[in-house]
Amino acid sequence: MIEVNNLHKSFGEAHILKGVTTDFEKGKTNLIIGQSGSGKTVFLKCLLGLFTPDEGYISYNGNIYNDLSPDEKRNLRQEMGMVFQGSALFDSLTVEGNVMFPLEMFTKQSKSEMQDRVNTVLKRVNLIDAHHKYPSEISGGMQKRVAIARAIVMNPKYLFCDEPNSGLDPKTAILIDNLILEITQEYDITTIINTHDMNSVMEIGEKILFLKNGHKEWEGTNKEIFKTDNKAVTDFVYSSELFKKVRQMYIEERN
Amino acid sequence: MRVNIIIFTNRSLFYMNYIASIGSYFIMIKEVFRKPTKWSIMKKLILKEIDELVFGSLGIIIFISFFIGGVVTIQTALNLTNPLIPESLIGFAARQSVILEFAPTFTSIIMAGKVGSYITSSIGTMRVTEQIDALEVMGVNSLNYLVFPKIIALMLYPFAIAIAMYVGIFGGWIAGVFGGFTTSASFIEGIQLDFIPYHVTYAFIKSIIFAFVIATIPSFHGYFMKGGALEVGKASTTAFVWTSVAIIILNYILTQLLLG
Structure with a gap:
């Protein structure tokens, strides 16, 4: 907490x-x-x-x-694990190298232990096939998933x-x-x-x-945000027509 | 009166910024040596930097040294019109110029452009793309991780300077002999004349200090840059200017201290 x-x-x-x-x-x-x-x-x-x-x-x-x-x-x-807005992957390292980086830096695990852990988290984010690719060779969505894998690799x-x-x-x-x-x-x-x-x-x-x-x-x-009367919140969250309609439907359904 | 005060205040701020930057640079140097990165990782980084910064620069160093040696020889020969001056002086002047100045100082200015801009742009890009923040969040001393391997790699710079000395004198021999300015025997006699080994030591001491400057000033400009891609370019230019200025000033001070 x-x-x-x-x-x-x-x-x-x-x-x-x-x-x-x-x-x-x-x-x-x-x-x-x-x-x-x-x-x-x-x-x-x-x-x-x-x-x-x-x-x-x-x-x-x-x-x-x-x-x-x-x-x-x-x-x-x-x-702490952090997923940056632009992923912030290290350009000089492969997907596997990026995910392994915190393990190499802060643990005394053997190479095979680190490899097992990297494979586990890469499987978790469905990127096991991209482990040898460099960040510049993968899509933005894949980069985000690598960033998540790197953030969670140290538990x-x-x-x-x-x-x-x-x-x-x-x-x-x-x-x-x-x-x-x-x-x-x-x-x-x-x-x-x-x-x-x-x-x-x-x-x-x-x-x-x-x-x-x-x-x-x-x-x-997220349940309470539908009900709130705070004008600043409703102006921000329901600024698009689509969300205004969603909220209207929710209120009508509730009534 | 009011205008004068404003001008004075602006100038004071201008100088204060410079003083603050110099202070920040020395604080950065202290941080580089604090909390070292795990040796197994650092070893790989150092080897990578040696490959990129030193071996990757040998081509341009050899090319420049060869032609500089040649030009020095030709210009010396063209200016020695008095028949009483021995022809071996051409080789002597070429050796002294190359060993004392051209190999260590001129090559360092070129390296400030080549290696320095590479260092600033690579670290600056890491800053812009939040890779440095990522290192900090993980608890890594980013200055040690990024700058220390570059400093250690460039401690091999005197080897590159030794090659520059050899190639520069060789370039002088080629230009002198094949250009018809001197004979091979006179040139070789000249390069052996009154040789003082300390001059090579002096050149290597200068090279080590210039190497430290080439590694750290561009790193400082890259690490503390703010903004986007355009600012990375501006930081590289600023880094080159300040690295060159530092090399020129240190060259004067070291010459006075070591040879004066």
Whole structure:
């Protein structure tokens, strides 16, 4: 479980995060949504320890990140998996090399043990046939799946995803969403996804945090988002005609 | 008065930025040697960098050194019009120019362009595509992982400079003898005349320091760049300019310290 308390972050004059307080439960997919510039990426990077908050704290299973020693921080980071928006695969390594990288770097496993683990996770993301290919030789959707495989290869406790569906076709986006949901439940990890994709919100949003101008504007589940009267949320989530109709149908069905 | 204050403030900020950058560079150097990467991985990275940075540059080093040696010989020969000056001075001047300056300094400027821009663009692209963030999130010291192997690989740079010295003098011999400026015997007598082994040591000391500069300044510009593909190109150009400036200034200081 991750607890965030009164998180503030500024860059020069720009006050990006203005006192965000929330928590993310284990075994659930937690989604952070909000308009561009609302502070989602800064919030995610604070959670990852890439940015140090100016005020407030983040606690991982009761351990406050800023109070940890450098070694403890390093150990905690090894319990985190991250799927970047652009996948961030290492160009010079093959698919297999990318997935094996954290194992080679942080474990003392033998080559065959590492190979077994890599094969297991590559099978899990249906990429076993692409193990010898380089990132430039595979599609965007496959790159995302490699990034997921690399993120889960160390059995992380926390999985962070920054817009995992961006640049993907709707069918592949659904595949990625389902894969993240299955992995979250299967490995019982705390997953936090930064997204703009409303399909993801509806499909896998077990908890949704809506940020607006650096504030927590609303939080709830994908069921509750249909019922909310918060104007900022409804304006953002139901900005397309399709979603407006879906919501209308839901309300009519409920009545 | 107000305009003067604004100009003064802008200039102060301009110089402060430079001072801050120099400070950041030295902090980066400290970070490079902190928390080393696992040796089994580092070994592979070092060998890869030796192949790319040193062996990959030998072709251009040999090509440039050969022709520079030739040009130095021709120009020396054309300027020695006094019949009282022995012909062996052509070989002597070629040897001294190549060993003391052209092989270590001129080659380093070329390497600042070739190797330096490669280092800045490769690290800069990793920054733009979030690969450096990925390393940091995993708990890897990205500066050690990316910059340390380049520094170690370029410690072999004096070997490349030794080849540049040999080829440069050979180029001088070819140009001098086959261009009809001197005889082979006079040239060889010249390159053996008053040879001071310390001059080679001096050239190697310079090469090692230039190698460190070539590895670290472009890395600094790549690692701390912000923006996209266009900024990667701009960072490469800036890195080349500052690496060249550092080499020229260090060349003066080292010459004063080691030969003065």
